[in-house]
Amino acid sequence: QxxxxxxxxxxxxxxxxVKVSCKASGYIFTGYYIHWVRQAPGQGLExxxxxxxxxxxxxxxxxxxxxxxxxRDTSISTAYMxxxxxxxxDTAVYYCARGVAAGDHWGQGTLVTVSS
Amino acid sequence: xxxxxxxxxxxxxxxxxxxxxxxRASQGISSTLAWYQHKPGKAPQLLIYDASDLESGVPSRFxxxxxxxxxxxxxxxxxxxxxxxxxxxxxxxxxxxxxxxxKVEIK
Numbered sequence: 001q002x003x004x005x006x007x008x009x010x011x012x013x014x015x016x017x018v019k020v021s022c023k024a025s026g027y028i029f030t031g032y033y034i035h036w037v038r039q040a041p042g043q044g045l046e047x048x049x050x051x052x053x054x055x056x057x058x059x060x061x062x063x064x065x066x067x068x069x070x071x072r073d074t075s076i077s078t079a080y081m082x083x084x085x086x087x088x089x090d091t092a093v094y095y096c097a098r099g100v101a102a103g104d105h106w107g108q109g110t111l112v113t114v115s116s
Numbered sequence: 117x118x119x120x121x122x123x124x125x126x127x128x129x130x131x132x133x134x135x136x137x138x139x140r141a142s143q144g145i146s147s148t149l150a151w152y153q154h155k156p157g158k159a160p161q162l163l164i165y166d167a168s169d170l171e172s173g174v175p176s177r178f179x180x181x182x183x184x185x186x187x188x189x190x191x192x193x194x195x196x197x198x199x200x201x202x203x204x205x206x207x208x209x210x211x212x213x214x215x216x217x218x219k220v221e222i223k
Contacts, residue, residue, distance in 0.1 A: 102205065
């Protein structure tokens with residue numbers, strides 16, 4: 001059975017960085033992209049980036065270019081999203097999702113709160 | 117960049133009602149569209165992919181149609197567990213784009 005398990009909630013000060021993990025199980029990790037999507041309070045879903053675990057190739061939404069870094073460790077089937085220079089409007093639930101054209105399995109979400 | 121516009125933004129409906137949500141793309145996207153259901157505190161759930169294919173395990177009361185620029189998600193008979201927010205989503209080679217969401221509330 002496919003599972004994506006994310007790391008726990010984080011509280012960060014403005015200007016800091018956060019790194020969220022997404023551990024995959026139940027399938028071949030290198031066979032599917034991992035996407036990251038966020039939802040700020042009261043807002044809709046917003047795509048952040050994807051990583052192709054087999055090659056390490058990435059693509060980021062333009063608004064996050066220069067602030068987000070996607071990495072993976074294939075030995076432990078885990079993808080990571082690091083967001084730097086955090087601002088208050090980065091407060092959101094961050095989800096990882098498996099898939100290419102659509103996300104057929106999702107992590108449980110990680111709440112990142114940016115507050116001084 | 118392609119924009120997806122959903123309508124309505126919200127709707128009120130009763131159990132048993134037929135509900136239709138539309139998603140319009142700013143340019144033609146063939147059938148590269150998915151639909152998700154999202155409930156508070158839960159992860160989004162894929163309902164439909166490739167515009168009209170039902171994801172495994174999703175009830176048959178959900179259906180999708182359309183191609184090009186105009187798409188619809190239909191719930192044939194609304195059930196209590198269907199009250200949620202629904203999003204359309206498009207993928208090209210480089211990114212995902214979401215519609216702004218349609219909140220389905222109890223009448």
